[in-house]
Amino acid sequence: MSDRHVSGALPAYANGTLPPEESRRVREHLRGCPDCAAELAEWELLSAAARAVVAAAAPPRVPAGVWAEVGPEPHRAPRGSRRPVAAISLLWQLLVGQVPLVRRAIWAASAVTMAVGLLAALFATTPTAGGLVLGLLAPLVAAMGVALVYGPENDPGLEVALATPTAPRLVLLARLTLVYGYDLGLALLATLVLAARGGADPLPLISLWIGPMLFLSALALLLSLLLDATAALLVSMGLWSVRLIAAADLGGGRPSAVADPLDGLWHNTPLLLPLAALLLLAALWYGPGRERLA
């Protein structure tokens, strides 16, 4: 084997791309040939030098010309001013996104129930009596809707919702807002219709149901999260039935030691609202923590 042959193969030997058989031959030749061994040392030094050439020539970062072509950075407003707008936009997207995930039955059932209630109210003797009907019905409708809003047994979309990066609490809040807002809207609409029909002021009618509605819904939500939807429904309906009975009792004109205070409670909006808020906070704090996929 002549020197020249091995000479030609030395760069490939140095960078390890020689086939194994040739590599072995070169290695054996090198054992006995100081000239080729010296040349190999040169090729190895050349490798280091060539690498230094590349390292020195390569731009250290993405060249500015690239970014110039890419175009200006999308305008970012300073964090402070951007936040509220972005946050609102995100919340809106969240709300809208939750619509298909809420049980469809809730929309229809609420609307139908309120419609029936409204009809009954319209046929009542006085606007006040009609208002009473609404006042008794609206909170129940809302509470039932809310009880059904969140929980694996109700929720075709729950797995999807829990699997997303959005916090479960936020999802819950979004759903709540949707359902409660919807029921609130229905109740308001019914009240306005009733008031218009009877030529009465809607505000007192609204105040009849707004406190109880908030309270009962918050209670139903908490129960639905602590126990389950069925329990929440039963408790809400049970509690409300007691009230209905008491109201009927009162309607009879006889004062009652038990019914009067209870009824007073239900009319005490300034008390009911903070209680409702507390229950809601408790629900938000405690509830979503229990929902975890395996």
Add this chain to the structure above:
Amino acid sequence: MSGARSEELELMQRIATGERRALEELYARHRLALFGYLLGTCPDRETAEEVLQDTLLAVWRGAASYEGRSALRTWLIGVARGQAHNTLRRRRLPLADESEIEALASGEPEPEAAALTNMTCDQLAAAINRLSPEHRQALVLVLVEGLSYQQAARELGVPLGTVRSRLSNARRALKGMLRAEEEVGR
């Protein structure tokens, strides 16, 4: 998909969403291999830098098309190759100098020359920068990019024998420079 590959895919997806820092990250990781390839296929540093910019731009715009089927480096070199071909073809850069092949074939013995190992790495690097493009390309592709003769021949679009002769002549030219410097020093 392996962990490394899915990491690469994630990086490319970040680039596809317009995250500039992700492109910087990609460049930091593959800078030497990418630029080494370009120095090995372009005639000079300026052209290599120009093609580098075109390549990075193409990566930025086409990031979504990387699906992780091949290694990211392979994909990047592929993009660089395409850009280099466009640029070099447009400029109709001259073909290989045929005379160097003849010099080797004549079988002339090498003139006595000092060993290159007498030079420091930096001195050699400076000398490499003064070599002709073909010589420098051959050195970079084989010694830095680690291509086989066959692969280098394919990249350069020349016969395998030309790669060998260019390497050999590069070394000869560097020895010539060393000898010239030593003579000046005397």
